[in-house]
Amino acid sequence: xTRPVEILLVEDNPADVLLTQEAFEEAHFxxxxxxxxxxxxxxxxxxxxxxxxxxxxxxxxLMDLNMPxxxxxxxxxxxxxxxxxxxxxxxxxxxxRAENDIWRSYNLHANAYIPKPVSIAEFVEVIETLxxxxxxxxxxxxxxxx
Numbered sequence: 001x002t003r004p005v006e007i008l009l010v011e012d013n014p015a016d017v018l019l020t021q022e023a024f025e026e027a028h029f030x031x032x033x034x035x036x037x038x039x040x041x042x043x044x045x046x047x048x049x050x051x052x053x054x055x056x057x058x059x060x061x062l063m064d065l066n067m068p069x070x071x072x073x074x075x076x077x078x079x080x081x082x083x084x085x086x087x088x089x090x091x092x093x094x095x096x097r098a099e100n101d102i103w104r105s106y107n108l109h110a111n112a113y114i115p116k117p118v119s120i121a122e123f124v125e126v127i128e129t130l131x132x133x134x135x136x137x138x139x140x141x142x143x144x145x146x
Contacts (some may be wrong), residue, residue, distance in 0.1 A: 003030075004030040004031050004032045005029065005030065005031040005032070005059050005060070005131075005134075005135045006031075006032055006034070006056045006057065006058045006059045006060075007024070007031055007032070007033050007034065007058055007059065007060055007061075007062060008034050008035075008036060008042065008045060008046070008058035008060075008061045008062070008063075009033055009034065009035045009036070009062050009063070010035075010036045010037075010038070010039065010041075010042040010061060010062070010063035010064065010067070010072065010075065011035070011037070011062075011063065011064045011067075012037050012038055012064065012066075012067040012068060013064070016064070016116070017035055019120065019123055020033070020062070020093075020123075020127070021033060022120075022124075023120075023123050023124045023126075023127035023128075024127055024131075026124045026127070026128070027124065027127045027128045027130075027131045029131045029135055029136075031131075031135070032056065034055065034056065034058065037067070038067040038068055038069045038070055039067060039069065039070025039071060039072065039074055039075030039078070040069045040070045042061070042063070042070075042075055043070070043075070043078065046058075046079075046085055046088075047084075047085075057088070058088055059088070059089075059134075059135075060088065060089045060090075060091060060134055060135075061079070061088055061089070061090045061091070062091050062093050062130075063075065063076075063090065063091070063092060063093065063094075064092075064093065064094050064095075065092060065094040065096055065101055065105070066094065066095070066096065072092060072094065072105075073101070073104055073105065073108060076090055076092075076105065076108040076109070076110055077108050080108055080109045086109075089111040089112075089134070089138075090109075090110050090111055091110070091111055091112045091113075091114060091130065091134070092105045092110045092112065092113045092114065093114050093116055093126075094113075094114075094115065094116060095115070095116050096115070097115045101113075114126060114130075
């Protein structure tokens with residue numbers, strides 16, 4: 001990609017948001033990280049509602065499952081039913097290792113499911129691996145022209 005990668009992080013835990021931001025900085029690839037605290041905020045961002053009129057279309061969505069108001073699974077269901085948004089790859093990054101959550105995420109067409117690593121070093125490694133794969137190896141759909 002010749003432009004910064006647009007990433008939407010959907011995460012309600014401030015400590016995990018900070019850790020993710022730091023991991024992306026350590027990963028050393030050009031990116032712009034936007035943040036939504038839950039599925040409701042993410043939908044407003046993606047649909048450019050509620051003061052989000054200039055929000056960029058993300059190249060990828062990185063999201064937690066356990067959030068208030070609208071969970072990650074509920075958001076995933078809405079995204080994959082939406083003609084405008086379904087092409088955006090969604091990577092679930094969550095503390096849950098429950099087999100049911102993994103199955104439900106993939107049944108709702110998540111592109112990847114990654115249990116959150118425990119250590120900071122492992123977390124940075126996961127982000128670097130994501131960056132290498134998703135932003136250097138994979139051909140991502142380009143945003144539609146308005």
